[in-house]
Amino acid sequence: MITIQSISVKKIWNILETVCDPEVPVLTLTDLGIVRDVKIIDETVEVIITPTYTGCPAMDMIAMNIRLALIENGYANIKITSVLSPAWTTDWMTETGKQKLHEYGIAPPKGNANTIIEDGIECPQCHSLNTTIISEFGSTACKALFKCNDCKEPFDYFKCY
Amino acid sequence: MQQPIPNSQFLIPYCLHLADTTLILSHRNSEWCGHGPILEQDIALTNIALDLLGQARNLYQYAATLMGDEFDEDKLAYLRNPSEFKNHLITERPNEDWAVTVLRQFYFSSFQHYFYSELKNSSDKQLAAIANKSLKEVAYHLRWSSEWVIRLGDGTTESNAKMQNAVEVLKDYTDEFFVMSNEEIELLQQAISVDLSTIKNNWQQKINEVFAEATLQFLYSTQPKIGGKLCQHTQYLTDLLVDMQVLQRTYPNSVW
Numbered sequence: 001m002i003t004i005q006s007i008s009v010k011k012i013w014n015i016l017e018t019v020c021d022p023e024v025p026v027l028t029l030t031d032l033g034i035v036r037d038v039k040i041i042d043e044t045v046e047v048i049i050t051p052t053y054t055g056c057p058a059m060d061m062i063a064m065n066i067r068l069a070l071i072e073n074g075y076a077n078i079k080i081t082s083v084l085s086p087a088w089t090t091d092w093m094t095e096t097g098k099q100k101l102h103e104y105g106i107a108p109p110k111g112n113a114n115t116i117i118e119d120g121i122e123c124p125q126c127h128s129l130n131t132t133i134i135s136e137f138g139s140t141a142c143k144a145l146f147k148c149n150d151c152k153e154p155f156d157y158f159k160c161y
Numbered sequence: 162m163q164q165p166i167p168n169s170q171f172l173i174p175y176c177l178h179l180a181d182t183t184l185i186l187s188h189r190n191s192e193w194c195g196h197g198p199i200l201e202q203d204i205a206l207t208n209i210a211l212d213l214l215g216q217a218r219n220l221y222q223y224a225a226t227l228m229g230d231e232f233d234e235d236k237l238a239y240l241r242n243p244s245e246f247k248n249h250l251i252t253e254r255p256n257e258d259w260a261v262t263v264l265r266q267f268y269f270s271s272f273q274h275y276f277y278s279e280l281k282n283s284s285d286k287q288l289a290a291i292a293n294k295s296l297k298e299v300a301y302h303l304r305w306s307s308e309w310v311i312r313l314g315d316g317t318t319e320s321n322a323k324m325q326n327a328v329e330v331l332k333d334y335t336d337e338f339f340v341m342s343n344e345e346i347e348l349l350q351q352a353i354s355v356d357l358s359t360i361k362n363n364w365q366q367k368i369n370e371v372f373a374e375a376t377l378q379f380l381y382s383t384q385p386k387i388g389g390k391l392c393q394h395t396q397y398l399t400d401l402l403v404d405m406q407v408l409q410r411t412y413p414n415s416v417w
């Protein structure tokens with residue numbers, strides 16, 4: 001059944017689809033899978049999000065960007081709730097999101113949440129599989145650093161989590 | 162009037178102990194920022210520091226909700242005195258050299274791995290959620306630190322000697338991981354806390370496996386240093402807090 005309520009919730013999801021991750025600006029929050037639920041209770045819009053990494057400094061900014069996007073669209077009473085369970089996983093990243101990462105020059109997560117990081121992640125520049133891990137920790141908490149042995153370029157890998 | 166939260170007299174100090182330990186180790190690791198042996202490893206250790214800080218934030222936030230409206234994560238981290246901190250003593254030790262730093266991380270990450278594997282089954286839903294989330298990050302810390310222990314232990318004569326020295330330096334500090342505080346004993350009856358005696362063997366086995374590969378000799382302590390959970394600390398913690406808390410102490414309530 002389509003109700004006023006469900007139409008409004010859909011509208012909010014559409015707005016959230018335009019909000020980008022501050023650290024990887026090609027990804028929207030919905031590509032990342034960090035928006036877990038949207039509720040409308042009386043006049044208040046509640047957006048339930050979950051952090052990627054526990055120490056991710058972008059989370060406060062993400063909450064602020066959600067608030068701003070909703071205010072711009074005329075919503076006044078906004079509540080943003082952060083939940084830890086179930087824990088976020090790269091398994092929730094959409095296929096579109098992975099494609100966008102690849103085009104942006106970041107290798108998307110390969111495998112599932114429990115896959116152990118190994119050499120041979122596809123180079124986003126030349127598509128070679130002849131690549132070596134430099135460090136499991138990269139420029140942000142979610143990335144590892146690789147180098148390509150063919151085109152010799154270093155690249156970021158969005159690691160499985 | 163607010164309902165008293167069940168077990169809060171034990172749960173609050175338990176959360177603070179877990180939070181303090183991760184915060185203090187995070188701070189020690191962050192002191193390497195800009196000083197790591199190579200850029201990639203500098204970044205690795207500061208990433209680990211950031212993960213630990215995230216865990217500490219979750220735990221302080223939870224403690225603050227149990228303590229009431231006048232508390233928040235910043236007050237708990239920045240405005241408590243050394244005599245109120247409950248961190249493990251191993252975390253407050255100065256970094257000394259790279260060998261001591263990576264060995265401490267290896268001991269601690271191995272401990273956290275088995276600890277969180279149990280805590281994720283806690284009957285306290287928030288602690289279980291924090292444990293489950295943190296466990297994913299600890300897997301990376303454990304792999305990184307074991308690789309360094311092996312690389313240096315099974316490296317040159319000099320690197321092996323430095324690692325073996327680190328084993329000597331830290332030998333009195335690991336028994337504390339497995340000493341149950343009063344609140345842990347109380348909370349165990351509600352299946353909230355972790356029975357530390359059950360994870361000790363797994364921890365020791367993990368250390369032995371990595372040490373065998375690293376050609377290092379594990380040293381047992383004859384005089385274990387314990388008491389961190391009971392707020393008995395060394396001067397090192399005071400020095401660390403003076404540095405870490407200076408901004409909030411000098412300009413109270415300042416925000417970014």
Ligand SMILES: [Zn+2]
Binds near residue numbers: 125127148150151153
């Ligand atoms: Zn390439």
